[in-house]
Amino acid sequence: MTMITCFIRYRIDPFQREAFQTYAENWGRIIPRCGGHLLGYFLPHEGTNDIAWGLIGFDSLAAYERYRARLRSDADGRANFAFAQEKRFILRETRSFVTTVAGTFCLPPQMAA
Structure with missing residues (x-):
């Protein structure tokens, strides 16, 4: 099954x-309880200082709609x-829905000998 x-x-x-970090940490308790698979929230570290991300997985768009309810x-x-x-720490928020490309997700590093 492909995760969305x-x-x-x-x-x-x-x-x-x-x-924003407090906000994200709060979702760490709330999202799983409501049915989302929290992949993580990410704060800026270097470079652009005003962009953050949140990634939440679902089995389907229908599962996402149940989660939202x-x-x-x-x-x-x-x-x-x-x-x-x-x-008012969030100035803008956009959402996109993506699927994982098979064979590319969560691959461990392979160190050369």
Whole structure:
């Protein structure tokens, strides 16, 4: 079965990086409970300082829709959305849905002898 990944690109206020980190850490508890396979949130490290990502996997788009419904009814999820709105550290958010190319995902490094 091919997993569908929701690839979320955030433009964040670089002066509120810690607030975004708290937001992402909160999703670490909420997303799995609501049915998403959290692949991770990523903060800028070097280079551009205002782009962050979140990746969440689903078995299908129907599974994503069920997840979204559960997320809307989850008290912690609603509180985390409210936290982001109150602090205004997310300047822009876009979502894309991608599938994994077979034979390319999570390959371990192969060290030369």
